[in-house]
Amino acid sequence: MTLKTQGKRYLAGFAVVISSVGLMFTLSTSTLASADSVGSSASVGTVPTCVWQLTGVTDSVTLTHPDATAGGDTHIAYMGKDFRLTGNSSQQAKIYVGAAGVAGASTTDTDNCSFYNSGGLGVSNTGADAQLGIVGTGTAKFTATYNSSEDTAMTFPLDGTTPTGSSQVRNLSLTITPTRCVTSNIGAGSGDNWVKESGTTGLNATSSPISLALLSKANTSTTSTCSFASALSVYIPGGLTPAHAGQQYTFTGPTLTTTLSTSVD
Amino acid sequence: MALAFFSIMKIKNKLTKAAISSFLLCGLFGLSALPAIAEGTLGMAFTNTESTDGFVSSLHGGQSLWFVVAPGGTQSRELLISSSGTVPELVDMSLVFLGRNSDGQYLDRNKLPDSIKWVKFSPQKFVLKPKTTASVLMTYTVPADEPISSHEAFVLATASGASGPSKAQYSVPQAIAISRPVFLGVGTETQLAPEVEIIDLFGEVDGGNSYLALKIKNSGKVPFSLSGTLDMVDSKFSNRKFSGIKFISQPLAPGESTNILIPAPLGLTDGKYDISLTALLGSNEINKVWLGKLIKFTPIFPLFQILTRVLLALIFLLILAFSLRYLRKPRKPNEKSAAKGKSDSDISQEEVDQLIEALMKSSTKKSAKKPVKKSVKKAATKKPVKKAATKKPVKKTAKKSVKKAAKKPVKKSAKK
Numbered sequence: 001m002t003l004k005t006q007g008k009r010y011l012a013g014f015a016v017v018i019s020s021v022g023l024m025f026t027l028s029t030s031t032l033a034s035a036d037s038v039g040s041s042a043s044v045g046t047v048p049t050c051v052w053q054l055t056g057v058t059d060s061v062t063l064t065h066p067d068a069t070a071g072g073d074t075h076i077a078y079m080g081k082d083f084r085l086t087g088n089s090s091q092q093a094k095i096y097v098g099a100a101g102v103a104g105a106s107t108t109d110t111d112n113c114s115f116y117n118s119g120g121l122g123v124s125n126t127g128a129d130a131q132l133g134i135v136g137t138g139t140a141k142f143t144a145t146y147n148s149s150e151d152t153a154m155t156f157p158l159d160g161t162t163p164t165g166s167s168q169v170r171n172l173s174l175t176i177t178p179t180r181c182v183t184s185n186i187g188a189g190s191g192d193n194w195v196k197e198s199g200t201t202g203l204n205a206t207s208s209p210i211s212l213a214l215l216s217k218a219n220t221s222t223t224s225t226c227s228f229a230s231a232l233s234v235y236i237p238g239g240l241t242p243a244h245a246g247q248q249y250t251f252t253g254p255t256l257t258t259t260l261s262t263s264v265d
Numbered sequence: 266m267a268l269a270f271f272s273i274m275k276i277k278n279k280l281t282k283a284a285i286s287s288f289l290l291c292g293l294f295g296l297s298a299l300p301a302i303a304e305g306t307l308g309m310a311f312t313n314t315e316s317t318d319g320f321v322s323s324l325h326g327g328q329s330l331w332f333v334v335a336p337g338g339t340q341s342r343e344l345l346i347s348s349s350g351t352v353p354e355l356v357d358m359s360l361v362f363l364g365r366n367s368d369g370q371y372l373d374r375n376k377l378p379d380s381i382k383w384v385k386f387s388p389q390k391f392v393l394k395p396k397t398t399a400s401v402l403m404t405y406t407v408p409a410d411e412p413i414s415s416h417e418a419f420v421l422a423t424a425s426g427a428s429g430p431s432k433a434q435y436s437v438p439q440a441i442a443i444s445r446p447v448f449l450g451v452g453t454e455t456q457l458a459p460e461v462e463i464i465d466l467f468g469e470v471d472g473g474n475s476y477l478a479l480k481i482k483n484s485g486k487v488p489f490s491l492s493g494t495l496d497m498v499d500s501k502f503s504n505r506k507f508s509g510i511k512f513i514s515q516p517l518a519p520g521e522s523t524n525i526l527i528p529a530p531l532g533l534t535d536g537k538y539d540i541s542l543t544a545l546l547g548s549n550e551i552n553k554v555w556l557g558k559l560i561k562f563t564p565i566f567p568l569f570q571i572l573t574r575v576l577l578a579l580i581f582l583l584i585l586a587f588s589l590r591y592l593r594k595p596r597k598p599n600e601k602s603a604a605k606g607k608s609d610s611d612i613s614q615e616e617v618d619q620l621i622e623a624l625m626k627s628s629t630k631k632s633a634k635k636p637v638k639k640s641v642k643k644a645a646t647k648k649p650v651k652k653a654a655t656k657k658p659v660k661k662t663a664k665k666s667v668k669k670a671a672k673k674p675v676k677k678s679a680k681k
Contacts, residue, residue, distance in 0.1 A: 012588040019584040022577065054441050055308030055349045059426030062304070063435035085435045091306045100310040101347045101398065172437070217515075232437055252430060253437035257423065261372055261444045 048099035050113035050222050054260040055103070056094040061232055063087035063251075078249075082168050083236040085251070089229065092179055095213065095260055096225035105185040105225035113222050140172075140205035140254050142234065146244045154242050154249060158234075160204040165239020171202030172253060173233045176212060181226035183219050193219035194226050209259070305352030309393075311422045311443040314343040320454045323547050324489040329516055330403075330420060330447040333457055333487065337409030344386075346422055347398040353427035354393045358386035358401055363417045363446060370417075372444050378418035380449050383407055392427045405449055413452040415486055415519065419444040450487045459547045460485030464522070466495075466540060466555060468529070468562040475529040475562045479512060479542075482522035490516050493544025493551065495527070500537040500557045507533055535561045 063085035066072035072084045096105040099113045106112040144154030162169050178196040182189030195214040201207070213226045234253065242249065313330060316322050318340060321331050334340045346356055362376035387402045403420065425440035450457045464480040481491055492513040499505035512527040538560055542553040 009592065012591040015584050015588040016592070019581040019588065023581040023585065049312065051310050051312050052443075053308070053310040053349060054443060055306065057307045057439050057441045058304040059307055059352055059428070059439055060304060060431035060433070061437045061439060062431065062433040063437065065435075087435075087437070089439075090304050100312050100345070101349065101396070103349055248434070250433075251435045255425065255438045255440050257440040257442050259372070259421075259442040259444060261419070262446070 046114075047111055048113045050097050050115045051100045052095060052097055052260055052262050053100070053102075054093070054095050054258065056091045056227065057258050058089045058091050061087045061089055061256075063232065063234070063253075078236055078240075078242070080165075080240070081238040082166050083238075084233065085236065086231070086233040088231045092227045092229050093258055094225060094227040096185070097220065097222055105223040107185055107187065107223075110184070110186060110222055115220075115222070140203075142236070142251050142253050144242075145250045145252070146242075146247050151243045151249065154236075154240050154251075156237055156240065158204040158254065160202065160206055163237050163239060166235070166237035168235040168237060169202060170237060171204050171234070173200055173202055174210070174256075175200040175231040175233075176210070176228055177230070178213065178226065178228040181213060181228075183215070183224055184221045185223035185225045189225075191219075196226070196228075203256075212258075305426060305428075306350050307352070307354055307424055307426065307439070307441045308349030309354070309356075309422065309424050309441055309443055310347040310349065311420075311445055312345045312347070313445075314345065316342060320547060323545065324459060324487060329488075329490075330445055331450075331488065332405050332448065333450040333452070333454065334405050334407045335453045336407055336411045336451060339404060339406045341402050341404040344401040344403050344420070344422075345398055346393060346401060346424075348393045348395055348424075350395055350424070352395060354395075354424040355390065355427040356393050356399065357390050357423045357425075358403075359389075359421045359423070360384050360447070361419045361421045361444070363419045370446065372419050372421075378416065380405070380416040380418055383449075393424065403447075407449075407451050411451050413456050413486075415451070416449040418447050418449075420447050448488055452486075454547070457487045458485065458549070459483070459487050459489045461489070461491055461544075461546055461551060462522075463542065463551070463553045466542070466558065466560075468535070468560045469524075469526065470562050471526065475533070476526040477510070477512075477529055477533075477560070479514075479525040479527060480522065481514065481517070481525065483517040483519050486519055488516050488518045489546060490514050491525070491544055491546060491551075493542060496541045496543075497533070497538045497560075498540075500539055505532075507538075529562065533560070 064087060065076065066084060066086050068074050070086070072086075073081070075081075075083070094104065097113070098105050102112075140158040142156055142158070144151045144156075156163075156170060158170050158172050160169060160171055176198050178194070178198055180189065181192050181194040181196055183191035183193045193215060195211075197210055197212050201210055203210075212228065215224055215226070232253075236251065316331070318333070320333055324331060324333075330342060332340050332342070344358070348354055360378055360381045362373040362378045364371050364373050364376070383405050385404045385406070387404070391399060391401075393399050421442055421444045423440055423442040425438065430436075430438060460483070462482040462484045464482060466477060466479050469476045469478040477495065479495075483489065490513060492511070495507075495510040495512065497507040497510065507530045510527060510530055512525050514523060514525045517523055536559075537557045538555075540555040540558050542551070544551040
């Protein structure tokens with residue numbers, strides 16, 4: 001018998017053993033199981049409770065009159081025609097999970113906090129639904145004041161209509177741009193299960209709150225975060241006659257409230 | 266002066282020159298070039314301390330904003346409002362309407378909750394400095410003649426800039442708010458005793474992981490979060506024990522049911538188990554026993570798994586059949602080696618030579634006694650090589666080598 005033939009015979013023998021074991025395993029009805037008793041005890045530390053937080057909303061958005069190239073006109077003051085005002089939030093609003101008081105979601109540690117008692121142990125559906133909305137609270141109008149007194153002739157409501165002397169709808173236009181929304185904020189961030197609003201919405205007295213971002217319980221992690229930029233624009237409608245022509249007026253819009261709602265917790 | 270400054274500092278870049286010029290001008294003319302209005306940012310977190318009420322704590326570890334107040338009674342909770350903003354915030358605490366629709370719960374600022382007349386926040390309005398935490402006491406006082414009832418609402422913490430309206434000519438003020446749901450049960454602990462229906466326990470596979478799914482229903486009048494332990498013993502092999510398997514449910518509203526997914530402990534496989542459940546709900550201990558309960562972790566695609574098993578079984582069966590067939594073949598090393606090629610034939614040549622030499626030795630010993638002709642004939646006829654060559658003439662080279670091997674020693678022995 002040659003060496004090669006002998007090697008083949010060994011191989012065949014080995015194949016018989018392997019295939020027999022494999023066959024037995026695949027045809028068996030149960031998988032391998034450990035008969036050991038399961039139970040252990042350990043001493044562990046605890047981490048802070050996870051809290052949904054909201055930050056980065058500026059206390060006021062300053063509007064300016066853009067020039068013609070930016071969609072405005074050549075007039076620097078109100079001339080009785082539609083007068084455009086625009087503005088951006090200098091900061092980005094952000095909702096995130098973390099221990100109360102921290103500035104943002106952790107970028108390094110998934111164990112920075114825990115949603116104690118909020119779901120099945122080891123199950124990812126911990127946490128709370130996070131819903132962010134912007135709504136004009138109070139009366140939906142732009143109040144015009146001169147010398148701290150309201151000039152009702154120049155004050156205009158945000159009612160979604162187009163008044164006489166104007167070609168613009170009386171809305172406060174809000175443009176939302178989500179910038180960074182991640183399920184987990186570790187490192188560069190992973191996953192984006194946020195349901196986000198983007199684009200431009202006309203806010204007025206009859207419009208419903210806008211749902212900016214929503215993250216379900218199942219997708220909430222201990223480092224979930226979502227941030228977004230916003231821009232505003234409004235027209236002082238044409239056809240208004242100021243009581244104090246030639247004077248400097250102040251226009252203040254309705255308060256935009258960004259609300260974070262959590263589900264049953 | 267500016268030109269002299271640039272020449273001294275050797276600054277040539279036009280942009281740098283412009284920036285430095287404006288900075289110097291600002292310094293000279295009272296910083297008039299800087300923006301007049303600086304925007305601050307608002308930031309907030311809303312938590313609460315754990316309930317000190319034993320009954321509420323037993324319903325959900327004391328973390329949720331749940332109140333159980335007997336008619337004529339009072340109960341308080343401490344709320345914590347933390348600032349992550351950069352400016353002082355004016356915080357306003359309020360109770361707003363919580364509605365329910367198919368999507369879940371929603372907040373409606375235009376409606377008032379029915380429990381608003383019994384609630385008090387202390388303080389209700391306050392200024393929160395940046396990076397600080399304020400404590401607010403929320404108190405429900407229920408009239409003595411109030412019947413047993415349950416109420417839901419949102420506690421809303423709203424923060425706006427405390428410095429007043431913006432001084433900009435055109436501005437839109439902003440605020441932030443965080444809402445948290447609150448539950449109020451009016452009644453005594455006995456009247457509002459939680460009731461749970463433990464429906465079933467079964468195996469479930471989700472995302473490739475095995476879970477024990479405990480199905481429960483809140484059949485009482487107060488929400489709760491059920492927590493407890495499971496102890497499992499294999500019905501056939503009593504040494505297979507899985508004890509102290511902890512579980513906890515999400516908060517469960519009255520009338521709602523849920524499956525609590527409990528990660529299956531390591532080694533827990535399909536089979537029948539004797540299972541005992543122990544949980545504490547309110548002041549009552551809940552016990553449930555299943556004997557010989559079949560726990561099966563059904564995969565998502567059982568058909569696919571069966572097909573995979575069948576395919577693997579067939580593959581192994583084929584390998585087994587071929588291997589056995591090969592092993593059962595009769596040993597014909599010379600034929601095979603002759604058929605395989607040059608290297609194999611070289612080895613067999615050596616073997617043949619060794620055989621012939623051995624034969625020759627024996628023949629020389631015998632030749633002393635027997636005539637030469639006879640021994641030559643024997644050697645020639647006994648050659649197994651010749652037999653193999655005649656039976657399997659696969660290659661010419663093999664044929665030649667075999668013939669040579671057969672002829673050479675014959676001649677030698679004949680000469681000798």
